[in-house]
Amino acid sequence: MPTDAGKSLCYQLSALVQGGLTLVISPLVALMDDQVATLQLSGVEAEALHVNRSQDENTSTWRQAASGRLQLLYMAPERLMQPWVQQVLQDLPVALIALTRPTAFRAGDPPFVPTTNG
Numbered sequence: 001m002p003t004d005a006g007k008s009l010c011y012q013l014s015a016l017v018q019g020g021l022t023l024v025i026s027p028l029v030a031l032m033d034d035q036v037a038t039l040q041l042s043g044v045e046a047e048a049l050h051v052n053r054s055q056d057e058n059t060s061t062w063r064q065a066a067s068g069r070l071q072l073l074y075m076a077p078e079r080l081m082q083p084w085v086q087q088v089l090q091d092l093p094v095a096l097i098a099l100t101r102p103t104a105f106r107a108g109d110p111p112f113v114p115t116t117n118g
Contacts, residue, residue: 020095
């Protein structure tokens with residue numbers, strides 16, 4: 001589908017209705033930042049983790065996610081390959097995982113399956 005056709009609304013609406021944390025995996029930093037800014041303007045608790053943000057900003061985002069404050073958390077697929085990130089995600093209330101591009105993972109990449117809390 002073309003840009004601005006409403007594809008992101010599918011997981012954004014689900015995130016707001018379902019509750020919990022929606023983890024959005026996106027390889028595009030500009031798209032993450034754009035969507036986070038738009039969501040925040042609408043009063044949605046959303047943040048992104050990526051290399052263009054400072055360590056302090058990323059640490060603050062992890063803390064917000066751990067406290068249950070965030071509704072949507074955007075991150076790049078390569079971050080999921082870091083064992084410490086996988087461990088941290090195990091402790092978060094991840095209710096939904098959305099991939100913005102189905103080819104974000106290569107064949108042979110280790111699987112990432114968060115457990116449910118509770």
